[in-house]
Amino acid sequence: MADIQERDKLIKEWIAETAEKIEAAKSERLNIEEKSARNDLVTNMDKQIEKALTDKIRTQFPNDRICGEEGFGDELEDLDGTVWFIDPIDGTLNFVLQQENFAVMIGVYENGIGQQGYIYDVTQKRLYHAVKGQGVYCNEEPVEKPENKSLTEGLLATNSQLMTKDQFSEYRKLADQSMGVRMLGSAGLEVIELAKGNVIGYIASKLSPWDIAPGKVILEEFGFKIRQFDGTEVNLLNRNKTIFATPRAYDEIMTNIS
Ligand code: IPD
Ligand code: CA
Ligand code: CA
Numbered sequence: 001m002a003d004i005q006e007r008d009k010l011i012k013e014w015i016a017e018t019a020e021k022i023e024a025a026k027s028e029r030l031n032i033e034e035k036s037a038r039n040d041l042v043t044n045m046d047k048q049i050e051k052a053l054t055d056k057i058r059t060q061f062p063n064d065r066i067c068g069e070e071g072f073g074d075e076l077e078d079l080d081g082t083v084w085f086i087d088p089i090d091g092t093l094n095f096v097l098q099q100e101n102f103a104v105m106i107g108v109y110e111n112g113i114g115q116q117g118y119i120y121d122v123t124q125k126r127l128y129h130a131v132k133g134q135g136v137y138c139n140e141e142p143v144e145k146p147e148n149k150s151l152t153e154g155l156l157a158t159n160s161q162l163m164t165k166d167q168f169s170e171y172r173k174l175a176d177q178s179m180g181v182r183m184l185g186s187a188g189l190e191v192i193e194l195a196k197g198n199v200i201g202y203i204a205s206k207l208s209p210w211d212i213a214p215g216k217v218i219l220e221e222f223g224f225k226i227r228q229f230d231g232t233e234v235n236l237l238n239r240n241k242t243i244f245a246t247p248r249a250y251d252e253i254m255t256n257i258s
Contacts, residue, residue, distance in 0.1 A: 002061060002082065004115060008131055011106055014056055015120045015127060018049050018088075018104050022122055032096055041092050046070050049088035049104065057084050067236075069210050076237060079112040085213035085236070090119075091186030103188035107213030112236070117217030119188040128192050130218045136195055145222045146197030151252040154200030157182045157190045162205040162241075171203065173256050191215030194224065194244055201245035201253060203229075209236040215244065225250035229257060 022045065031044040047070050054072040057064060061082065066073035068086040076083065084106065089095050091102035100123040108116040118129040128143070130136045136143040156178035162171060163183075175181045182199055184190055188211075190202040195218055204211075212234055216226045228234055229241040231254055243253055 002064075004131055007061075007108065008116060008129075010056075010060060011108075011116065011118055012127070012129075014053060015104055015106070015118060018053070019120065019122055019125070021045075021049065021052070022104075026099075030096065039093060041096055042070060043089070043092065043096060045095070046089045046092055047072075050086055053086050053088065053106070067209050067213075069208065079109060079236060081111065083109045083236075085109070085210045087188070087208075087210040087214070090188040090211065091184075094185050101184060101186055101189060103186055103192075105188045105210065105214040107210070107215075107217055109213060109236070114213065114217035114220065117214040119192055119214055119218065121189060121192060126192075128195055128218060130221045132217060132221070134221075136218055136221045143195055146195070146246070148246045148248050149197075149200045150246075150248040151177050151200060152179070154178065154246075154249065155180050155182050155198065156249075157184065157193060157199045157202040159183065159187070159190075159204035159207075160185070162203060166205050166241075170257060174203070174253055177252070177256070187211040188215060191218060191244060194219060194246075195222070200249040201243065203243050203245075203253065205241040206239050207242045208239055212236065212240060212242055219244055223247060231258070 033042050050068045050070040050072045054066050064082040066084045067076050087105040089102050090105050094101040104120040106118045115132050120127045126138055128138050193199045226244050234240045
């Protein structure tokens with residue numbers, strides 16, 4: 001197994017290089033393609049970033065496997081050994097339409113257990129990260145554990161997939177019990193909102209392993225719950241309807257949807 005502190009240093013260097021690349025390409029015209037739908041986009045930057053990160057991982061850690069969104073990784077059938085999860089740009093629609101509110105995300109798991117999670121808010125230049133058992137940091141500053149607030153005491157984040165494609169009436173009850181609903185369009189940035197104590201939960205459908213894995217490591221440092229809507233553990237080989245929440249909000253959400 002790799003030395004975690006050494007890997008942590010490398011990942012931070014790679015994220016800094018990625019940020020420079022995004023900054024340098026700001027004035028260049030983006031090449032945008034549709035994937036499964038008109039609002040499921042990929043740009044040349046998503047591809048370039050994932051390719052660069054997978055190349056670096058393969059050079060430094062040739063025995064590790066990679067699960068990435070844009071196809072430069074491996075086909076995974078299990079989570080044995082060291083597995084890297086990469087979302088080169090989380091919030092591609094925001095990247096294209098807003099030029100802000102997107103993140104670069106990396107997670108490292110060993111035999112299915114989260115060891116390291118990194119979410120870099122590119123426009124704010126803030127890297128939220130955690131090494132299992134060592135607390136959560138924003139850049140080099142420790143992040144204080146947020147209060148264990150209940151659903152009724154806080155704001156609830158969600159994603160537009162849940163609102164437009166799923167049985168929304170089920171979730172309206174939750175929204176109604178909370179103080180209000182918020183939606184940023186980036187799973188990673190919603191995790192940061194939870195880590196800051198700005199929202200008490202994030203409920204989202206169709207999240208892929210790379211949307212979940214980095215944030216799971218960060219929020220588990222605070223003892224937050226990350227589960228599928230049926231209460232089972234998330235499956236990092238598949239898409240999941242996912243709840244990220246404070247322990248109190250999680251219990252209330254489960255009571256309402258089950
Ligand atoms: C998406 C964003 C969005 C969430 C989607 C994700 P992408 O990631 O995190 O907020 O609702 O489910 O797929 O495609 O921009 O990396
Ligand atoms: Ca994503
Ligand atoms: Ca992405």
